[in-house]
Amino acid sequence: MRVGVLTGGGDCPGLNAVIRAIVRKGVQEYGYEFTGFRDGWRGPLDGDATPLDIPAVRGILPRGGTILGSSRTDPFAAPDGVRRIRENLAKHELDGLIVIGGADTLRTAARLVDEYGVPCVGVPKTIDNDLSATDWTFGFDTAVGIATEAIDRLHTTAESHRRVLVVEVMGRHTGWVALHSGLAGGANVILVPEQRFDLDQVCAWVTSRFKSTYAPIVVVAEGARPRDGAAVSGVGEWLGTEIERRTGKEARTTVLGHVQRGGTPSAFDRWLATRFGLHAIDAVRDGDHGKMVALRGTDIVRVPISEATARLKTVDPALYAEVGVFFG
Structure with missing residues (x-):
C-alpha cells in the first residue's frame, strides 16, 4: 500500500x-x-x-x-x-x-x-x-508554555518600572491560550474572544492593582473585543494606549505573535x-x-x-468565571 x-x-x-x-x-x-x-x-x-x-x-x-x-x-x-x-x-x-x-x-x-x-x-x-x-x-501545550514564560519575564520589568504590561497572545476566535497562559503566569486581567470586555472595568482592575506593591499584567487574545465596539486590529496596542490614556499609568504592549508557533x-x-x-x-x-x-x-x-470541524470548541463562561477571582 x-x-x-x-x-x-x-x-x-x-x-x-x-x-x-x-x-x-x-x-x-x-x-x-x-x-x-x-x-x-x-x-x-x-x-x-x-x-x-x-x-x-x-x-x-x-x-x-x-x-x-x-x-x-x-x-x-x-x-x-x-x-x-x-x-x-x-x-x-x-x-x-x-x-x-x-x-x-x-x-x-x-x-x-x-x-x-x-x-x-x-x-x-x-x-x-x-x-x-x-x-x-x-x-497548544507548547504555545501556552512559551506565553507563560514570557509573562513570567514581563512581571519583573512591570514591577521595576511600575508600568502596565499588556501581552497579546494568539487566539482569533477562542481564548484557550490566553486563559491557560494568563492563569499560569499570574496575570491580573485575562481577555478572551468569547467574553466581550468592559474597558472601564479593565482600567478599574489596573488601578486597583497599583494600590499593592505589584504592577499589573494584562493578557489579551488577539480576537478579544470591547463590549461597546467593533473588532480592533492590533488589540494589544490599542488596549495599552487606552489604559494609559484613561488611568495615567504608563503602559507597554508585547505582541508574542508567531514566536508561539516556533521552536521545539x-x-x-x-x-x-x-x-x-x-x-x-x-x-x-x-x-x-x-x-x-x-x-x-x-x-x-x-x-x-x-x-x-462542525463547530469550534470555545471557552465555557463558567470556566472563564473561575479565574475572575485573580483579576485586579
Missing part, C-alpha cells in the same frame, strides 16, 4: 512528530510506502511530492515546523482543483492520504471524502486547541503528536476513511472529520 501525507495551515510544534510516527509504524509494521506532499494542499494540487522513508524522518522528533512545508491553499478555489488532486494521487498510486491540519485544512479533507470519495484520514493540529471533537490538540515542541506535544500519527496509520490500514484521530481522556479514538 502507498500512502500520502501533507501538513496544512499554520505551522505548529509537533507536526514532525506526527510524520515520523506515521512513517515509522507504516514502514516497520505494515510495509507501506509513503509520499509526502509539499506545502499543504498545494502539493497534491500541483503534484509537488517527495518520497518519505525512515531515513527521511530520522532526528525530526524535536524539531519545530514541518519538513513537508505548509500553506493555506484552498484546492476548491483553484481551477479544476479536485480533478488535479485525484489525478496526482492516482499518478503516485496512493491508496490513502493522511491530512494533518486545523479546521480549514480538515474541512477540505471532509469535503473531498464526502463529496468526491477521496480516501482521507485526518490528524488535528492547532495551537488554539479549538477543535471540538478532541480534548487536546498538539501545539514540549514533551506533551511530542507524546500526543506521536500517538496521533500511530493511530492515523492504523485508520488507513483499516480503510476507515473520513475519520480523524482524537484524544478523549487518555484514549485515542476516531471521529468523523465533518463532526470534528
Whole structure:
C-alpha cells in the first residue's frame, strides 16, 4: 500500500512528530510506502511530492515546523482543483492520504471524502486547541508554555518600572491560550474572544492593582473585543494606549505573535503528536476513511472529520468565571 501525507495551515510544534510516527509504524509494521506532499494542499494540487522513508524522518522528533512545508491553499478555489488532486494521487498510486491540519485544512479533507470519495484520514493540529471533537490538540501545550514564560519575564520589568504590561497572545476566535497562559503566569486581567470586555472595568482592575506593591499584567487574545465596539486590529496596542490614556499609568504592549508557533515542541506535544500519527496509520490500514484521530481522556479514538470541524470548541463562561477571582 502507498500512502500520502501533507501538513496544512499554520505551522505548529509537533507536526514532525506526527510524520515520523506515521512513517515509522507504516514502514516497520505494515510495509507501506509513503509520499509526502509539499506545502499543504498545494502539493497534491500541483503534484509537488517527495518520497518519505525512515531515513527521511530520522532526528525530526524535536524539531519545530514541518519538513513537508505548509500553506493555506484552498484546492476548491483553484481551477479544476479536485480533478488535479485525484489525478496526482492516482499518478503516485496512493491508496490513502493522511491530512494533518486545523479546521480549514480538515474541512477540505471532509469535503473531498464526502463529496468526491477521496480516501482521507485526518490528524488535528492547532495551537488554539479549538477543535471540538478532541480534548487536546498538539501545539497548544507548547504555545501556552512559551506565553507563560514570557509573562513570567514581563512581571519583573512591570514591577521595576511600575508600568502596565499588556501581552497579546494568539487566539482569533477562542481564548484557550490566553486563559491557560494568563492563569499560569499570574496575570491580573485575562481577555478572551468569547467574553466581550468592559474597558472601564479593565482600567478599574489596573488601578486597583497599583494600590499593592505589584504592577499589573494584562493578557489579551488577539480576537478579544470591547463590549461597546467593533473588532480592533492590533488589540494589544490599542488596549495599552487606552489604559494609559484613561488611568495615567504608563503602559507597554508585547505582541508574542508567531514566536508561539516556533521552536521545539514540549514533551506533551511530542507524546500526543506521536500517538496521533500511530493511530492515523492504523485508520488507513483499516480503510476507515473520513475519520480523524482524537484524544478523549487518555484514549485515542476516531471521529468523523465533518463532526470534528462542525463547530469550534470555545471557552465555557463558567470556566472563564473561575479565574475572575485573580483579576485586579
